[in-house]
Amino acid sequence: GPPEQPAPHTGEFENPVTGIVAPARLDYTYTPGRAQSDHLDALAERKVVGERCPRCHKVYVPPRGACPTCGIATTEHVEVGPRGTVTTFCVVNIKARNLDIDVPYVYAHIALDGADLALHARIGGIPYDRVRMGLRVEPVWTEGAPHPDHYRPTGEPDADYDTYKELL
Ligand SMILES: [Zn+2]
Structure with missing residues (x-):
C-alpha cells in the first residue's frame, strides 16, 4: 500500500529496549619496565621488593622507577614485608x-x-x-x-x- 505519512511521535513505546548485552574483549600488551619487572620477578619467588628514594628515603611498593616527590630515579632494592x-x-x-x-x-x-x-x-x-x-x-x-x-x-x-x- 501507499507509505504512511510521517507523524509526530509521542516518545512512548510499547516494548521499550532497556538494555542490551554486548560481549567485549580487550587485550593488552603491557611493558612493565625495569623497576616493575624487578618487582614482578621477586613476586615469582614470593618476595615483595620496592625501591628506596636516595633523597627522601621513602620505599615505594610497587616501584615505578622514580620518586614522584623528588623527581629522581630510585634504584636501591628493598625487600619489604x-x-x-x-x-x-x-x-x-x-x-x-x-x-x-x-x-x-x-x-x-x-x-x-x-x-x-x-x-x-x-x-x-x-x-x-x-x-x-x-x-x-x-x-x-x-x-x-x-x-x-x-x-x-x-x-x-x-x-x-x-x-x-x-x-x-
Ligand atoms: Zn624522594
Missing part, C-alpha cells in the same frame, strides 16, 4: 561477577613492614566485622598464583596508630 598492618579498609557487600568470594568480605590497605606506601588486598581468616585499623596481617599464597590470594591476621598485638598514620 611479608607482614604488614591494615591502615584502613572497607566491607564489600556487592558480589562481583566472575569472583568466587562470598560477601561480605573486607578489602584493606596494607602497609607492609618497611614500605612507605600501602597496597591493597583482601583480608581473610577473620570475620569481616572483626577487621580493624592496626590489625597485623601476613600473606596467604596459593599454588601458582602471581601474588598473595589474601592476607590473614598474624595474632600479633595491633600496631600503634602512630606507626602507620602517615600511610593512610
Whole structure:
C-alpha cells in the first residue's frame, strides 16, 4: 500500500529496549619496565621488593622507577614485608561477577613492614566485622598464583596508630 505519512511521535513505546548485552574483549600488551619487572620477578619467588628514594628515603611498593616527590630515579632494592598492618579498609557487600568470594568480605590497605606506601588486598581468616585499623596481617599464597590470594591476621598485638598514620 501507499507509505504512511510521517507523524509526530509521542516518545512512548510499547516494548521499550532497556538494555542490551554486548560481549567485549580487550587485550593488552603491557611493558612493565625495569623497576616493575624487578618487582614482578621477586613476586615469582614470593618476595615483595620496592625501591628506596636516595633523597627522601621513602620505599615505594610497587616501584615505578622514580620518586614522584623528588623527581629522581630510585634504584636501591628493598625487600619489604611479608607482614604488614591494615591502615584502613572497607566491607564489600556487592558480589562481583566472575569472583568466587562470598560477601561480605573486607578489602584493606596494607602497609607492609618497611614500605612507605600501602597496597591493597583482601583480608581473610577473620570475620569481616572483626577487621580493624592496626590489625597485623601476613600473606596467604596459593599454588601458582602471581601474588598473595589474601592476607590473614598474624595474632600479633595491633600496631600503634602512630606507626602507620602517615600511610593512610
Ligand atoms: Zn624522594
